[in-house]
Amino acid sequence: MSAIEVAGLVKRYGDFEAVRGVDLTIEEGEVFALLGPNGAGKTTTVEIMEGHRHATAGTVSVLGHDPAKAERSFKDRIGIVLQEGSVEDELTVREAINIHGGAYSRRRNTDELVEIVGLETKANARVGTLSGGQKRRLELAMGIVGEPDLIFLDEPTTGFDPSARREAWSAIDNLRALGKTILLTTHYMDEAQNLSDRVAVMADGRIVAAGTPESIGGREHATTRISFRRPGDVSMPFAARVEGDMVVVEAAAPTVDVHRITSWALEQGLELEELSVSRPSLEDIYLALTEDQ
Amino acid sequence: MNGLSQSGLLVQQIGYQNKMFYRTPISAFFTLVFPLMLLVLFGALFGSERINELGVTVAQYFAPALAVFSAASATYTNISVGTAFQRDMGILKRIKGSPLPPWLFFAGKVGSATIVAAVAMLIMMSVGVLAYGVTIFPRTLPAAILTFLVGAACFACMGLLVAAVSPTGNAATAIANATLLPLAFLSGLFFPTTSETPQWLVTVGDIFPLKHFNDAFQATFLPNTTGAQFDWFALGYMALWGVVSLLLALRLFTWEPRSGD
Ligand SMILES: Nc1ncnc2c1ncn2[C@@H]1O[C@H](COP(=O)(O)OP(=O)(O)O)[C@@H](O)[C@H]1O
Numbered sequence A: 001m002s003a004i005e006v007a008g009l010v011k012r013y014g015d016f017e018a019v020r021g022v023d024l025t026i027e028e029g030e031v032f033a034l035l036g037p038n039g040a041g042k043t044t045t046v047e048i049m050e051g052h053r054h055a056t057a058g059t060v061s062v063l064g065h066d067p068a069k070a071e072r073s074f075k076d077r078i079g080i081v082l083q084e085g086s087v088e089d090e091l092t093v094r095e096a097i098n099i100h101g102g103a104y105s106r107r108r109n110t111d112e113l114v115e116i117v118g119l120e121t122k123a124n125a126r127v128g129t130l131s132g133g134q135k136r137r138l139e140l141a142m143g144i145v146g147e148p149d150l151i152f153l154d155e156p157t158t159g160f161d162p163s164a165r166r167e168a169w170s171a172i173d174n175l176r177a178l179g180k181t182i183l184l185t186t187h188y189m190d191e192a193q194n195l196s197d198r199v200a201v202m203a204d205g206r207i208v209a210a211g212t213p214e215s216i217g218g219r220e221h222a223t224t225r226i227s228f229r230r231p232g233d234v235s236m237p238f239a240a241r242v243e244g245d246m247v248v249v250e251a252a253a254p255t256v257d258v259h260r261i262t263s264w265a266l267e268q269g270l271e272l273e274e275l276s277v278s279r280p281s282l283e284d285i286y287l288a289l290t291e292d293q
Numbered sequence B: 001m002n003g004l005s006q007s008g009l010l011v012q013q014i015g016y017q018n019k020m021f022y023r024t025p026i027s028a029f030f031t032l033v034f035p036l037m038l039l040v041l042f043g044a045l046f047g048s049e050r051i052n053e054l055g056v057t058v059a060q061y062f063a064p065a066l067a068v069f070s071a072a073s074a075t076y077t078n079i080s081v082g083t084a085f086q087r088d089m090g091i092l093k094r095i096k097g098s099p100l101p102p103w104l105f106f107a108g109k110v111g112s113a114t115i116v117a118a119v120a121m122l123i124m125m126s127v128g129v130l131a132y133g134v135t136i137f138p139r140t141l142p143a144a145i146l147t148f149l150v151g152a153a154c155f156a157c158m159g160l161l162v163a164a165v166s167p168t169g170n171a172a173t174a175i176a177n178a179t180l181l182p183l184a185f186l187s188g189l190f191f192p193t194t195s196e197t198p199q200w201l202v203t204v205g206d207i208f209p210l211k212h213f214n215d216a217f218q219a220t221f222l223p224n225t226t227g228a229q230f231d232w233f234a235l236g237y238m239a240l241w242g243v244v245s246l247l248l249a250l251r252l253f254t255w256e257p258r259s260g261d
C-alpha cells in the first residue's frame, strides 16, 4: 500500500478554487517534494492530507485512513510541521518536546530528538530565546516525537539564512536515514533537488509536472546548450545562433557536437573563449513550467 | 517507550498549563498581586470602619470578595485570553494535529486555573488573617471550600466559552475585561451592595453567577450566622452556568487561527 493516495482532489474557498484536481501517489520510504510558488495550493493540499482541512471533492487516503475523520490512531502515526505553527515561548525545549509527545503511543527519547535536530546546547533554554532557525528545528523534533510513519513538512526552511538552511537540511537528511516517508513543500528549487527522491511541481492548483529531480519536465530529453564568445566574423559550418556576444549551439548529441565545434576551432586556430556546455537547470524548467500559469 | 495513560496525560496537561501561568508575569501579577494591592488599599482607606449592614470589618468583607475576584481572574480571564492568543499563534492547531484527546486539553486548562485560583485565594485569606485580623470559622470551612471550587470551575468554563467565541486574542482580552470588571462592581466585589443600590443593578447582578459566587463565599465568613452555610441554590446556579458554558464552548471551539485585526 502506498503511504499517500490522492485522486481528483479539489478544494474551494467560497468561489475560489485553490486546488483543481490533484492526483498524487507517494510510496512508503519516499521523500517527496511539492514544489511551487506562493499561492499554488501546496499548504491546502498538505493540510487536507493531515486532516486540518476538508476536501471539497476527490478521494484522499493517508496510511490507509481518511484524514478528515481525524482519528486518534491516525494522528498517532503522522508527524506534522505546519507552515505557520509555533511553540510556547514560556517552555524550555525539553518541556515542549515532552508535552507535545505526551499523547503518542510510541515515543522517541527527548535527548535523541534534541540531537537529531542539533539543539543539544539549547535543550534547557526557553523557546523564546531561540533563533528562527532553531525554533523551526525544535518544531521538527516535535513533529517526529511520536515515531511517525509519515512526516509532513510545510516549507521547513522558508525565511532561513543559508547556514540555518544547511542545518535544517541535515536534520531532514537524518530523518531520511531513519527510513521515514516525508512529504515536504517548498518554493526553493535547490531544496527540492537536495532533499527529495521525487518532485511534483504545483502551480495554480494543479500538478504541472512530476518525476525525479533529474528528469522532471522532460529535463533528461532537453537539449544541451553549447556556448562560447563570438570569435569575430567567421562562418561556422554548423547550425548556431547568436545571442548578444555569444554563440549558442543547441546540441542534440553533445559529445559529437562538442567534438565538431572544437575540431573546427583548432583548424581555424581559434581560441573559444568562455566555452561552456550546460543543460537547463531544474530552476529553468520550474520557471518555464510555472511562469505561464 | 509507551505513551502516557489518561490520568498521566491529565497530570501532564495541568502541569503544562500551570507552568504557562507562572511564566507569564503579567497574568501572574494581575491574578496574585493586584487583588492583594486592592486589599491593602481598601484597608488603608477604610481601616477600622465596619460595614454596618453586615456587622463586619472592612477586611472581613473584602478579603473573601477579593479572593473571588482573584478566582475569576485566574480562571475566566486567564483561560479566555491565554487560549485565544495560543490560537492566534498556531499553537492550538499544532496541538490539534497531535493525538491528544481535546477533552484532556480543556480539562488541563480548567484544572490548572482552578488550582491557581485556590492558591490566589489562600494567599488572600492568609494575608487577611495575619495582617487584618480576618476571622475564619471552622464550622463553615467545608462550605467555603466547596463554594470556591464550584465557582472557580464555573468561571473556568465561561473562560473557555469566551475563548471559543473570540476571533482573536485581542478580542478575548477586550471581552474578558469588559465583562468581568463591570460585573465585579455590581456583584459587590469592590463595595457592598446596600438597600440604596438601584433595583435594575441588583437584577442584572442576579442573572450572572459572579454575585452568587461572592454572596455564597462571603456568607461563610460572616460571624452572625449558624449552620454549615452551604448555599445550595448558588452552587446549583453556578454549576448550571458552568455546564452550559462548557457545552457551548465545546460546540463553538475552533483550533485554527481566524483571520482578524
Ligand atoms: N482559508 C482560506 N480561505 C480562503 N482562501 C484561502 C485559504 N487558504 C488558502 N487560500 C487561498 O488558496 C490559494 C492557495 O493557498 P495555499 O494552499 O496556502 O498555497 P501555498 O501553500 O502553495 O502558498 C491562495 O490563493 C490562498 O490565498
Ligand SMILES: [Mg+2]
Residues within 6 Å of the ligand: A042, A043, A044, A083, A154, A155
Ligand atoms: Mg503554503
